[in-house]
Amino acid sequence: MTSKKVTKRDVIKLLNQWRQEFAVFVPSIESGVATMARWEGKDTSFLDWYRNTVIPPKANFLPPMEEMFRFRKDREGYNIELPPDGEKQLIFGIRPCDARALAIIDANFRDLYQDPYYLSRRNSAVLVGLGCTNPHDSCFCTSLGVSPGESADVDLMLTDIGDEFLLEPISAAGKELIARSRGLKEVTKDDETRAKEIKETSYNKVTRKINAEGIGAKLLAGFDDQDYWEKVAAKCISCGICTLLCPTCYCFDINDELTKQQGTRFRSWDSCAFPIYTKMPMENPRQEKWRRVRQKVCHKFGFYPTNFNVIACTGCGRCIRLCPVNWDITQVLESVPLIETKRGKASNTL
Amino acid sequence: MEQRLRSKTRALLEQGKVDWIIGFEPGSLKFTTTPLITKDKNDTDRLVINPFIVNNLANFLTQVKGRVGIVVKGCDSRSVVSLIQDNKVAREDLVILGIPCTGVIDLSKIEKLVGKDRDELNDIAREGDKVIIRVNGKKKEFPTTQTLFDNCLACELPTPQEYDILLGEPSSPIANPAAQEGIKKLKQMTPEQRWIFWEGELSRCIRCYACRNVCPACFCQRCFVEETEPQWVFPAPRWQDNLIFQITRNIHVAGRCTDCGECERACPVNIPLRSLTREMYDIVGELFQFKAGMDKDAPPLMTHYEEKEAEDFFR
Amino acid sequence: MTTTNIRPSKFLAQDNVYLPHIAVIERIIEETPGIRTLHFNFKDGKLKKEFSFESGQFGEYSIFGIGEAPFCISSSPTRRHHLEFTAQRVGRVTNALHRLGVGAEIGFRGPYGNSFPLDFLKDKNLVFVGGGIGLAPLRSLIWNVIDNRDKYKNIALVYGARSPADLCFKYDLDAWGKDKTIKFVTTVDRGDASWTGRVGVVPKILEEVAPSAKNAVAIVCGPPIMIRFTFPVLEKLGFTPEQMLTTLEKRMKCGIGKCGRCNIGNIYVCRDGPVFSYEQIKSFVSSEY
Numbered sequence: 001m002t003s004k005k006v007t008k009r010d011v012i013k014l015l016n017q018w019r020q021e022f023a024v025f026v027p028s029i030e031s032g033v034a035t036m037a038r039w040e041g042k043d044t045s046f047l048d049w050y051r052n053t054v055i056p057p058k059a060n061f062l063p064p065m066e067e068m069f070r071f072r073k074d075r076e077g078y079n080i081e082l083p084p085d086g087e088k089q090l091i092f093g094i095r096p097c098d099a100r101a102l103a104i105i106d107a108n109f110r111d112l113y114q115d116p117y118y119l120s121r122r123n124s125a126v127l128v129g130l131g132c133t134n135p136h137d138s139c140f141c142t143s144l145g146v147s148p149g150e151s152a153d154v155d156l157m158l159t160d161i162g163d164e165f166l167l168e169p170i171s172a173a174g175k176e177l178i179a180r181s182r183g184l185k186e187v188t189k190d191d192e193t194r195a196k197e198i199k200e201t202s203y204n205k206v207t208r209k210i211n212a213e214g215i216g217a218k219l220l221a222g223f224d225d226q227d228y229w230e231k232v233a234a235k236c237i238s239c240g241i242c243t244l245l246c247p248t249c250y251c252f253d254i255n256d257e258l259t260k261q262q263g264t265r266f267r268s269w270d271s272c273a274f275p276i277y278t279k280m281p282m283e284n285p286r287q288e289k290w291r292r293v294r295q296k297v298c299h300k301f302g303f304y305p306t307n308f309n310v311i312a313c314t315g316c317g318r319c320i321r322l323c324p325v326n327w328d329i330t331q332v333l334e335s336v337p338l339i340e341t342k343r344g345k346a347s348n349t350l
Numbered sequence: 351m352e353q354r355l356r357s358k359t360r361a362l363l364e365q366g367k368v369d370w371i372i373g374f375e376p377g378s379l380k381f382t383t384t385p386l387i388t389k390d391k392n393d394t395d396r397l398v399i400n401p402f403i404v405n406n407l408a409n410f411l412t413q414v415k416g417r418v419g420i421v422v423k424g425c426d427s428r429s430v431v432s433l434i435q436d437n438k439v440a441r442e443d444l445v446i447l448g449i450p451c452t453g454v455i456d457l458s459k460i461e462k463l464v465g466k467d468r469d470e471l472n473d474i475a476r477e478g479d480k481v482i483i484r485v486n487g488k489k490k491e492f493p494t495t496q497t498l499f500d501n502c503l504a505c506e507l508p509t510p511q512e513y514d515i516l517l518g519e520p521s522s523p524i525a526n527p528a529a530q531e532g533i534k535k536l537k538q539m540t541p542e543q544r545w546i547f548w549e550g551e552l553s554r555c556i557r558c559y560a561c562r563n564v565c566p567a568c569f570c571q572r573c574f575v576e577e578t579e580p581q582w583v584f585p586a587p588r589w590q591d592n593l594i595f596q597i598t599r600n601i602h603v604a605g606r607c608t609d610c611g612e613c614e615r616a617c618p619v620n621i622p623l624r625s626l627t628r629e630m631y632d633i634v635g636e637l638f639q640f641k642a643g644m645d646k647d648a649p650p651l652m653t654h655y656e657e658k659e660a661e662d663f664f665r
Numbered sequence: 666m667t668t669t670n671i672r673p674s675k676f677l678a679q680d681n682v683y684l685p686h687i688a689v690i691e692r693i694i695e696e697t698p699g700i701r702t703l704h705f706n707f708k709d710g711k712l713k714k715e716f717s718f719e720s721g722q723f724g725e726y727s728i729f730g731i732g733e734a735p736f737c738i739s740s741s742p743t744r745r746h747h748l749e750f751t752a753q754r755v756g757r758v759t760n761a762l763h764r765l766g767v768g769a770e771i772g773f774r775g776p777y778g779n780s781f782p783l784d785f786l787k788d789k790n791l792v793f794v795g796g797g798i799g800l801a802p803l804r805s806l807i808w809n810v811i812d813n814r815d816k817y818k819n820i821a822l823v824y825g826a827r828s829p830a831d832l833c834f835k836y837d838l839d840a841w842g843k844d845k846t847i848k849f850v851t852t853v854d855r856g857d858a859s860w861t862g863r864v865g866v867v868p869k870i871l872e873e874v875a876p877s878a879k880n881a882v883a884i885v886c887g888p889p890i891m892i893r894f895t896f897p898v899l900e901k902l903g904f905t906p907e908q909m910l911t912t913l914e915k916r917m918k919c920g921i922g923k924c925g926r927c928n929i930g931n932i933y934v935c936r937d938g939p940v941f942s943y944e945q946i947k948s949f950v951s952s953e954y
Contacts, residue, residue: 278916
């Protein structure tokens with residue numbers, strides 16, 4: 001099926017249609033903080049200011065806090081109840097970097113055991129991507145195989161061609177969604193040419209670059225260089241901003257809460273930057289800050305690729321924009337020393 | 351000022367008077383600086399002093415071992431003194447390079463005034479009592495006071511009192527009442543309205559703990575939120591538990607917080623944390639006539655006992 | 666290397682990998698003042714009969730409302746009357762565990778992880794080296810081996826603890842001491858008035874016992890410091906890194922390789938371990954074990 005288009009003025013009608021079927025999430029701003037929030041049906045003014053959200057759309061699939069199950073004790077013992085099924089979500093305006101990030105962390109939630117909470121949300125959701133026309137100076141998606149204007153990881157891809165959006169179906173779900181949406185216009189050859197130009201312009205607007213080629217091997221070769229990692233970690237303050245707001249970070253904590261004879265098991269966002277992340281009663285293998293910083297960098301650019309063949313970073317730049325001390329991963333990656341070690345191997349073998 | 355700073359810090363390292371230099375260097379984004387923590391004298395050439403030196407570098411004093419040459423503005427110098435009062439760092443292990451501060455530019459305020467994001471601006475320059483912003487070939491001017499951080503407007507000590515080297519002419523407090531807008535609004539609310547206000551704000555909190563980690567007064571090896579026996583605060587970002595975290599942290603830093611404003615600046619979801627910390631700061635001043643970080647020989651407020659205590663149950 | 670393939674647990678409650686099964690505590694043994702072994706069985710009759718696991722695997726045990734913690738299954742798969750696990754009181758969940766009584770209900774998820782490679786151990790001489798509560802995962806394997814005695818050659822066991830009061834599984838130690846097919850040596854770091862056995866740290870006693878490395882595999886489990894000093898002793902005795910097995914411990918939450926925290930490099934101790942050979946450990950990119 002070919003693309004269609006919709007005027008920016010009519011986007012609200014489209015969202016209203018989709019709202020009959022899905023819980024529609026759109027970029028929203030509150031106290032200067034952009035997030036994907038439930039669309040209340042009022043307007044599409046977000047189209048005026050939207051660049052990207054502070055909280056990444058991973059929050060719609062792996063929420064900051066999530067109930068796993070409830071338990072209740074009666075005379076016969078414990079009963080466990082699952083929370084009610086979630087709603088079908090439609091995320092409108094997800095950027096290619098964030099959509100790719102979801103595809104990247106899917107691997108973790110599918111591997112060996114299927115994570116029911118994440119996957120049920122993921123399988124029922126529809127992603128309507130929106131190509132960037134104004135990337136931040138902190139974005140470096142193009143160095144990681146992501147294009148700001150295109151995405152294979154969404155169901156429907158929108159390109160801003162002036163007063164209108166071009167809608168390209170990417171997946172079967174996207175095709176079906178277009179087929180049952182009303183108010184869409186036919187696309188002309190000029191529209192398609194214009195879209196192509198805009199995508200190229202956006203690509204070239206991304207000025208921050210890293211060389212991701214062989215980065216895993218480089219990092220792992222220098223893994224034991226404590227002096228280097230101490231220098232890298234010096235100004236880090238071990239908060240969780242870079243990891244919690246990273247669209248490809250997924251670490252979580254599990255805790256119980258009890259009120260008399262009933263309670264809940266929750267999971268919530270956690271970070272390898274926190275000192276107690278790996279703490280055991282008698283020892284903590286990452287007590288020192290440099291070890292934790294090393295873990296974060298090497299996991300994203302070394303360990304995850306070893307396991308799943310993909311770097312766990314899409315260059316969205318949130319970590320650079322929001323770090324309180326302007327710790328910049330692109331600077332770190334560009335400064336990894338080339339170290340020849342006896343080790344030779346770049347990964348663990350089993 | 352910058353040249354003098356660079357040559358002084360290089361000399362300090364060369365002569366072995368300090369092991370570390372902690373200062374500011376240009377950041378990787380426009381209008382940003384980042385902490386420079388180094389033992390290498392050649393790195394000192396990168397040190398800068400400009401309207402964007404926002405970090406409170408005293409935070410790093412509890413992390414590095416050895417003697418430190420540290421660059422501080424007025425607020426940061428009070429944090430240093432507060433750490434000396436708490437016995438976390440010794441005065442003789444420090445060479446304090448003081449910068450008389452005329453206020454740090456708050457990029458969020460500039461973004462609101464100009465209606466553009468910071469990476470869309472071409473230049474921000476400070477010229478006396480005006481800030482000149484260049485964007486898209488056009489020039490926009492604003493009074494400086496409209497562009498500075500709230501805590502800079504409320505700052506009581508812009509020029510460090512405790513220093514070894516003062517890099518410039520002393521500056522005076524700006525004392526602009528606009529700084530207290532947030533707190534004034536809150537004080538005009540009823541308790542029920544305030545409850546709703548904080549529910550709204552703290553629902554955005556994701557428990558990144560940047561507010562805690564950026565604070566020089568928070569130097570506990572194990573924070574109370576990390577305790578499991580007992581679990582003082584639920585470890586997930588439920589707004590009520592976020593509130594408990596903030597209230598408790600404020601009580602823990604009372605008497606040691608110098609209103610440097612870093613907690614509010616670091617918060618990635620714009621929670622107006624300074625409304626809590628500044629209010630606590632003012633309460634401490636009112637009840638105990640005490641301001642943190644003013645006198646390095648003064649005992650810390652909350653851990654000090656005098657025979658003439660105000661409360662009966664102490665006597 | 667020769668660890669068993671990773672196979673996911675097929676015992677899922679309500680098809681959800683995070684949901685525990687309900688189990689009932691049947692017996693509690695106070696091994697030492699801070700360590701207890703709990704015997705349990707699943708409440709559901711069908712699961713009680715069908716549940717199976719292999720030596721070395723662990724489970725995530727829930728105290729509802731307090732939390733979940735990983736412990737190895739310390740009973741042997743050859744003795745399925747009930748299941749056992751052993752826990753030392755060190756934190757929130759274990760404190761709650763130590764307050765449970767017989768009849769209390771807990772949750773169980775598992776079995777998780779890999780297991781001791783029985784094929785690799787077949788027809789070999791086995792040297793078990795244990796310290797303190799580290800005997801728990803070894804114990805599952807030792808009884809497993811004894812119950813299939815003709816599949817293995819000589820068995821030697823060197824087990825020690827800080828003091829006689831800290832020795833765990835004293836009832837097993839009695840049984841193994843009486844078993845003529847086991848060369849059994851216990852030791853304590855510090856004896857007491859009634860102690861007549863050897864005195865000395867486990868690595869030192871191991872060196873004195875000097876088991877032969879010929880056609881042998883050593884299985885070591887104990888506090889990290891004991892393991893770190895035992896490996897060099899075994900190397901001195903001629904054991905190659907492939908001939909040394911151990912189980913590693915990490916802080917765990919999900920137990921199934923999702924939450925991220927138990928990693929050493931790209932390996933997750935909960936899904937690729939906890940059984941590893943010293944050869945594998947040496948190739949770990951990280952020395953954080």
